[in-house]
Amino acid sequence: LPFGKLTPYLKMVSAEIIFALVSFSLGQLGDGLNIFQGIYLVGLGWNEGAVGIALSLMGFTALLIQPFAGDLVDKTRADRRTFLSVAALLTAGSAMAVMFVHEGNVDHWVIWITKIVEGLSSSFIGPCIAALTLASFGPDHFDSVMATNILFGHIGSVVAAVLAGSIAYYRYPDIKSCFYVIAASAFLAVIFVRFLPRGNDAMGRGFRKSADQQQSTSLDGSETSNTQNVASNYYTVLADRKTLVICLTGFFFHFANANVLLVLGEIMGGDNDDGSASRSAIPLIGAAIVTAQATMSIATVFGGRMTEMGIGRKPMFVLALATLPLRCALILLWQESSNTYLMLTQILDGIGGGFFGLIHPYMVADISFGTGRFNVLMGLTGACFGLGATLSNLLGQYLVEYFGHSVSLFFSLVMSVIPLFLFAIAMPETMGIREASLESKLIGAKLPPSTEKEVMMVPPQTPYDALV
Numbered sequence: 384l385p386f387g388k389l390t391p392y393l394k395m396v397s398a399e400i401i402f403a404l405v406s407f408s409l410g411q412l413g414d415g416l417n418i419f420q421g422i423y424l425v426g427l428g429w430n431e432g433a434v435g436i437a438l439s440l441m442g443f444t445a446l447l448i449q450p451f452a453g454d455l456v457d458k459t460r461a462d463r464r465t466f467l468s469v470a471a472l473l474t475a476g477s478a479m480a481v482m483f484v485h486e487g488n489v490d491h492w493v494i495w496i497t498k499i500v501e502g503l504s505s506s507f508i509g510p511c512i513a514a515l516t517l518a519s520f521g522p523d524h525f526d527s528v529m530a531t532n533i534l535f536g537h538i539g540s541v542v543a544a545v546l547a548g549s550i551a552y553y554r555y556p557d558i559k560s561c562f563y564v565i566a567a568s569a570f571l572a573v574i575f576v577r578f579l580p581r582g583n584d585a586m587g588r589g590f591r592k593s594a595d596q597q598q599s600t601s602l603d604g605s606e607t608s609n610t611q612n613v614a615s616n617y618y619t620v621l622a623d624r625k626t627l628v629i630c631l632t633g634f635f636f637h638f639a640n641a642n643v644l645l646v647l648g649e650i651m652g653g654d655n656d657d658g659s660a661s662r663s664a665i666p667l668i669g670a671a672i673v674t675a676q677a678t679m680s681i682a683t684v685f686g687g688r689m690t691e692m693g694i695g696r697k698p699m700f701v702l703a704l705a706t707l708p709l710r711c712a713l714i715l716l717w718q719e720s721s722n723t724y725l726m727l728t729q730i731l732d733g734i735g736g737g738f739f740g741l742i743h744p745y746m747v748a749d750i751s752f753g754t755g756r757f758n759v760l761m762g763l764t765g766a767c768f769g770l771g772a773t774l775s776n777l778l779g780q781y782l783v784e785y786f787g788h789s790v791s792l793f794f795s796l797v798m799s800v801i802p803l804f805l806f807a808i809a810m811p812e813t814m815g816i817r818e819a820s821l822e823s824k825l826i827g828a829k830l831p832p833s834t835e836k837e838v839m840m841v842p843p844q845t846p847y848d849a850l851v
Contacts, residue, residue: 398519399528401578406532408572409471409508410539418645418668419547420481423558428487435780437494442773444502446766452506453762456514457588457755467511468576473504475569482559509765510758513744517589517757518582525748530687533741537680541673543568548669589757614755625750626760628810630767632802637771639798640707642779646788647671647714651722667722671729678733679740686741695814700742704803706735711796715789749813
């Protein structure tokens, strides 16, 4: 790599900062640029329904793959950093394939195939970064470092939206140059991933102790190897009521939420006579993404501090869910008003998305702690979220095409009430589960005896700590 001279300096950077840099780069591979892909395809002559189907293929593929991707990340003996690098490159390459579509309502197969590949590869990114974080810092400091990762992921999304929006605006109507942002972000991610610590593989899948610390002390003071970690069966984790509530809540939240930003951009920017997005829509959509992601960053910081203060997962997650019906109602109320009012609704999107994205891995780590199924549960919940988002884009754009923006938004408003009441009524508080004994919960899992040596961790000084 041409950055070989930087290697000695990057090796001196703390693991927390390297994780933040990787998360920053991966944040630029987020779904935000799918909006620009949709604008570009409509400009080439695709109708909204065809765009909805094409963009939905990624979600449907991820739906099928994510649980298996999480299971593979749990079980693999290979280096998870390699999985992460390959996934980043494949995701970026697939997303950039939109640049090779010809003008007219043609080349659907190109997008179909690449979106399937993109859904396949992107399914490994979330589980890999979460597993590496847990493997490197353990359950005691997972929350703090994961908050940093999520924060810098949002910052990366802001940078990507600004760069892509600026390029698309100045190159309009030929906006395909903005997709080079995806290639640059993947290149940065691969560089920084090389310097991530591998951590302990057993810790990375959610076991209570690392495999090399399964030692017991005999009467003469010598250490003897104890039985290896044994993962609990899938049914024990997946049939847990808390797992079912998270999956259903996330599905309905994303089913109501995913299409709202696209509809908002269409309302603010308007369309040209041929149905393509007008030039004025591009900076507005970019500004909407930036507003939401910047607010998510702030919400992540506050959410991390609230967690440190002992505030539970449930009140923050309920707050996240409550922002969506309010946002939909305000957009409906203000859709004939100025774009300034509409843009303000993105603050609610940022608050909701920030708390949702932060608390989700916390609750998964709580529920799966000690089971060895952490990444399976991350993959399963991610698949449910992805299914909701996919169906939202598909159904939402058909509603826009045949009934208009107001009907599509009203449908999102009605759907957004379901996850709020479901979670508030059916979900117990999960904070503190990791500290409780799981011996009665695990079936067939042999936990280490109380005499074995505890893992000693030094609380990390993260970029998140420096910011707040």
